Amino acid sequence: MYDILIIGAGICGASIARNLSKYQLNIVVLDKENDVANGTTKANSAIVHAGYDAKPGTLMAKYNALGNSMYEELCKELDVPFKKCGSLVLGFNDEDMKHIHELYERGLMNKIPDMKILNKSEIKKIEPNVQENVIGALYAKSAGIVGPWELAIAMLEDAVINGVKLELGKEVLKIEKINSGYKVVTENKEYLTKKIINCAGVYSDIVHNMIAKKSFEIHPRRGQYYVMDKTQGEKVNRTIFQCPTIMGKGVLITPTVHGNLLVGPDSEDIKDRDDLSTTADRLHMVREQSIKSIGNIEFKDSIRTFSGMRAESDRGDFIIEEALDAKGFYDVAGIKSPGLTAAPAIAIRVLELLIEGGVELILKENLKKRKKHKIFMNLSSEEKNELIKKDPCYGKIVCRCEMITEGEILDIIRREVGGTTVDGVKRRARPGTGRCQGGFCGPRVQEILAKEQKISLEKVLMDKEGSYILVGKTKK
Numbered sequence: 001m002y003d004i005l006i007i008g009a010g011i012c013g014a015s016i017a018r019n020l021s022k023y024q025l026n027i028v029v030l031d032k033e034n035d036v037a038n039g040t041t042k043a044n045s046a047i048v049h050a051g052y053d054a055k056p057g058t059l060m061a062k063y064n065a066l067g068n069s070m071y072e073e074l075c076k077e078l079d080v081p082f083k084k085c086g087s088l089v090l091g092f093n094d095e096d097m098k099h100i101h102e103l104y105e106r107g108l109m110n111k112i113p114d115m116k117i118l119n120k121s122e123i124k125k126i127e128p129n130v131q132e133n134v135i136g137a138l139y140a141k142s143a144g145i146v147g148p149w150e151l152a153i154a155m156l157e158d159a160v161i162n163g164v165k166l167e168l169g170k171e172v173l174k175i176e177k178i179n180s181g182y183k184v185v186t187e188n189k190e191y192l193t194k195k196i197i198n199c200a201g202v203y204s205d206i207v208h209n210m211i212a213k214k215s216f217e218i219h220p221r222r223g224q225y226y227v228m229d230k231t232q233g234e235k236v237n238r239t240i241f242q243c244p245t246i247m248g249k250g251v252l253i254t255p256t257v258h259g260n261l262l263v264g265p266d267s268e269d270i271k272d273r274d275d276l277s278t279t280a281d282r283l284h285m286v287r288e289q290s291i292k293s294i295g296n297i298e299f300k301d302s303i304r305t306f307s308g309m310r311a312e313s314d315r316g317d318f319i320i321e322e323a324l325d326a327k328g329f330y331d332v333a334g335i336k337s338p339g340l341t342a343a344p345a346i347a348i349r350v351l352e353l354l355i356e357g358g359v360e361l362i363l364k365e366n367l368k369k370r371k372k373h374k375i376f377m378n379l380s381s382e383e384k385n386e387l388i389k390k391d392p393c394y395g396k397i398v399c400r401c402e403m404i405t406e407g408e409i410l411d412i413i414r415r416e417v418g419g420t421t422v423d424g425v426k427r428r429a430r431p432g433t434g435r436c437q438g439g440f441c442g443p444r445v446q447e448i449l450a451k452e453q454k455i456s457l458e459k460v461l462m463d464k465e466g467s468y469i470l471v472g473k474t475k476k
């Protein structure tokens, strides 16, 4: 019997699993997808919000501020890309400036450090591409950018190295109460556990309702983005927001940790929780709105579009609590933005709830750390030569856009929470994230995956279960 079963391997499940892996507990993480971080955690703005936006007194405000303060050290510890680049909320008229002053005051109440209201010349000095009609901005130095799926993967890798079991492709279909806890049922396996932590993202209400009375509803809200080529990556140095409305934080423009530019998202209530399609009309709107902030983005250099699904709950705040009518069943639900930022702090709260629920936490001795991922292009010439001598696979470039070597790809495939699909490899080592979007390296990655997994090329998946790329040979 497990002590704790976590449903969902997104950033919340990953943060909680890593935190709990430090203790002598028998833990399993289940996810319905064939890879970790394959829900909302892989499709968002990747911003570590400063925390001035959330209403004071809410859980969102509390855990945003705390989460932000943890990021720098956490990412250093886990060797995950993070940059404290700061953010600006731009104001173009008196109405916006009134809002900016309100955000500043809210930030003070939320105890956000390093905020300042800038005038036009101060803004233009640090962000010369901002439109001329800007009149002021809220500058928050503590905001940052991160590799969101890289962080979730790293946290789960750390957790697995320290004894947590991770089982993918396991959709929880039913939960039953048993004497000492719960029976969790998937299509082909059952799990007995004392406690359950529900981190099922946009599905967290459905999972909650499997064992407890309905107490909240999740309304999916989709957001669409453009990813721009690195030619556009330096159009801004910080995350640039517009003044928020009730539908969200508005269209933002932000650098990414890998040097691209992200433009989006819109905000659209949608019925189908899995509909992650992008649409021409919505993307057009995103593009038009972005021009309000920065006028010289070359949209012909867009290399990809994508959308993410917000888990908007009818309670309007994060739900982090034990279900009233299901003792030992904890919801981590309605984790919309700033959920990525808040996740490490949410994990601390979950630990407190477990202690309150009688879980005895005994620290493990000799905790292990995940091995650093060597990025070949970041090494000095001497280090590169040394590495190639030890392993000639580092001398073979597979992705020409991002200059990723076969050695790096093999390393991430062979790890504890390794990549098993073309997109899984892309998220971990980045082949296919460049301008050609895998046009050149895609087939090479497929060959490497087939060889490593000892399967035929036709069995290699692009991403989710069933996403086959090749169907057979056209020539003998």
Ligand SMILES: Cc1cc2nc3c(=O)[nH]c(=O)nc-3n(C[C@H](O)[C@H](O)[C@H](O)COP(=O)(O)OP(=O)(O)OC[C@H]3O[C@@H](n4cnc5c(N)ncnc54)[C@H](O)[C@@H]3O)c2cc1C
Pocket: 007, 008, 009, 010, 011, 012, 013, 030, 031, 032, 033, 036, 037, 038, 039, 040, 041, 042, 043, 044, 045, 046, 047, 048, 049, 170, 171, 172, 173, 199, 200, 201, 202, 203, 204, 207, 221, 222, 223, 224, 265, 308, 309, 310, 311, 335, 336, 337, 338, 339, 340, 341, 342
């Ligand atoms: C457009 C957009 C922009 C955002 N921007 C930011 C931002 O810049 N900064 C920020 O801080 N936050 C941002 N967020 C919010 C942030 O992305 C989320 O709060 C966070 O990713 C939620 O993580 P999670 O682990 O709760 O959910 P998820 O990442 O969705 O993980 C849930 C997991 O549960 C699994 N699951 C579901 N049902 C079952 C089941 N029955 N059985 C087994 N597994 C199941 C899913 O497969 C999934 O992997 C944004 C969100 C969106 C949509």
